Amino acid sequence: MGEVKSPETKISIEDLWVSFPNTRKNNSNQRNREQSEVPVLAHVDLEVNEGEFVCIVGPSGCGKSTMLNVVGGFLKPTRGCVRIDGTPVTGPDERRIFIFQENGIFPWLTVEENVGFGLFRKTVGERARIVEHYIDMVGLKGFEKSYPRELSGGMKQRVEIARALAANPDILYMDEPFGALDFLTRLKMRAELVRIWQREKKTVLFVTHDVEESVQLADRVVVMSQRPASIRTIIDVKLPRPRDIDAPEYLSLRDEIFDEMGLDYLSGSAGKHHVDDEISPDDAPMVSLGHSKKLDADVIIIGGGPAGSVLGTYLGLAGVDHLIIDKAHHPRAHVGESLSYATTRILEEIDFLPVMERERFIVKGGVSWTLWDEQQQIDMEFRELEGLGHSYQVDRAKFDDLLLRHAREYGARVFSGGHVERINFNRHGFATGITARLGESRFRLRSRLVVDASGRQGILGHQLRLLKSDPDLAQFAIHSWFKNVERGKSSTAHFTHIHLLAMPRSWAWQIPINDGVTSVGVVTDREHFVKSGEETDQVFAESISTNSLLAQRMKNSDRLREYRMDGNYSYRMERFVGDGWLMVGDAAFSTDPIFSSGVSNAMFSARFAAQAIVRALANNDLSEAAFLGYEQKLSGGAEILEGLVDLFHECTPEFINVMSECNHRHQVFRLCDGEIYDESSSETLARLRQMLKTASSSTHTMQNTMSREAAQ
DSSP: OOOOOOOOEEEEEEEEEEEEEEEEEOTTOOSOEEEEEEEEEEEEEEEEETTOEEEEEOSTTSSHHHHHHHHTTSSOOSEEEEEETTEEOOSOOTTEEEEOSSOOOOTTSOHHHHHTTTOTTSOHHHHHHHHHHHHHHTTOTTOTTOOGGGSOHHHHHHHHHHHHHHTOOSEEEEESTTTTSOHHHHHHHHHHHHHHHHHHOOEEEEEOSOHHHHHHHOSEEEEEOSSSBOEEEEEEOOOOSSOOTTSHHHHHHHHHHHHHHTBOTTTOOBOSSOTTSOOOTTTGGGOOOTTOTTOSEEEEEEOOSHHHHHHHHHHHHTTOOEEEEESSOSSOOOSOOBOOTTHHHHHHHTTOHHHHHHTTOEEEOEEEEEOTTOSOEEEEEGGGSSSSOOEEEOOHHHHHHHHHHHHHHTTOEEEESOEEEEEEEOTTSOEEEEEEEETTEEEEEEEEEEEEOOGGGOHHHHHTTOEEEOGGGOEEEEEEEEESOOOOSGGGTTSEEEEEOSSTTOEEEEEEOSSSOEEEEEEEEGGGOOOTTSSHHHHHHHHHHTSHHHHHHTTTOEEOSOOEEEEOOSEEESOSEETTEEEOGGGTEEOOGGGOOHHHHHHHHHHHHHHHHHHHHHTTOOSGGGGHHHHHHHHHHHHHHHHHHHHHHHHTTHHHHHHHHSTTHHHHHHHHTTOOSSTTHHHHHHHHHHHHHHHHHHHHHHHHHHHHHHHO
16 A cells, blocks of 8 residues: 655744734823734644645634735735745745625626636636536536626625635635525535535635634634634534534534534523633633633533432532433332332432431331242341341332432422433543423533443443444333232242243342332343233243142232333343443343342443542543543443343242252342342352352262162
């Protein structure tokens, strides 16, 4: 392969200063006048490459057109130098053409006469071919004999562009060329100009007050400060052409330019950092904007489930300005009614236990297990463990609603009913906020940090294509609420009951919601699952029948509502954090809910995320590096839980027997009920794996012995 040719510098602006003389009255109001210099441009340095399209934007009156006039040779600089192809500019040059806002075509000449006006050195035949070529290029074929009075404003600008191109310039200087046109005509003319530029590859220096126009047209956008103007920053626009003006990347670049100009796109008002402030483009994503109109919140949380609500409460306790946006209107139905033992610590920490007691949620004292071929149950009681010794069974609709209300009491601003379509990023790759839809209306919210707490919807993970499913745990659930379900002995009636089914990787839950209602659900592999409406009753009943004890308990039950079906239980995102964003709860990872881990993981990840966010905001560093500690902790817990679930499915029923009878029963029980982020969790998992290996080996030895004895 040949070497890639480096771009050649076409225009070089070096330390350019421009001042204008100004005459003003002195303080004594006398008629005599004194001369003073009004600085317009100061210390401007810029290089434009051959064939590059560069737009110059900035506040009104900052000196954009002045700079263009200096580059074009119509105005001498006060200081500095402009070079074209290495040669200093001393005046206008016919090889460089100006196109102004007010078209300069001659009203007494036809279209073809205007286009061919500068071609007097060409032969008649050459001139005719060139004129025909460029009239066709700008879409004016058929109007060759028309006069300007017979043309629209956009058509006149096309004549101007055709005339400029016909002269075969090496540079086009364009000063607000579409400023006098209506909006739709401007859009059309921009598209025409891009098409022509791509074909001709002229070097273009384009001055505009329209930020959207600059993003649509340019390879680079030069953002000027207020007068005396210097270059605040230069923004590369690495978007494919033609450009989608509704694309998030386009909108992000547009808003970043407004930021650099110190303006808010929607209101046009100045933000907190004034345009005279010096902000490095490298530092731009980390600039603290406080509570200015430029930001809707320091932190935007997508999702108002347990992860989002608990995070909102923690951030409220820390005094962090945040907003929770949730597509649902609470209360809402949701699966996952059994809380693990580990969650009680979080509920106590956010002062939510009084709410749990006030609302009289069922106190969960432990977990009971049953095997498909036995009538007895194996009980694991929380009172054996250190700590509060209990958890809760909850109606998730009520529980989630209360958690969100609690977050609001601690300072969370909650926006319900808003469907988040995407997370927005700037050109540095930092998340800058979200685009959401409410009915038919779209709106954008801006923040310093975006947290995805959208649960299994995984908005950010899907947008960034980070989702990795576990093919070995492609599971679904069928579940509903029932009355008249037998709950077994009174001492464990309020426990969570896990019934193992006589099918691979299949089990059922039995969870008391209140004194009269029990949630029962079947979790099974995809191959055992049916689509909605296809004999759901039969599949549910057949699954229940494979566990004799559960079948007996369900014998006289009555279903209270329609079956619900859920899936996509086991997956993990490739990463949990990035520049200006992080994930919590099921938005980061989810695993087979055999250990009631969903709400527990949501709450613990919210707790860890809050600590990381508060620290990052205090350090004014919202980069990915600032959240790597959080990711490492969450990833470590995910690995422990995934290993635990794999062991359970590989070693059933030995798993239950070992867990209930081993010498390290308490440690294993803690691990199974949510204590996966403890430093000792990996050691406990390794010990459990070894015990299961030993138990499995003993079982196989016994089976082989029995087989030999039977053969003899």
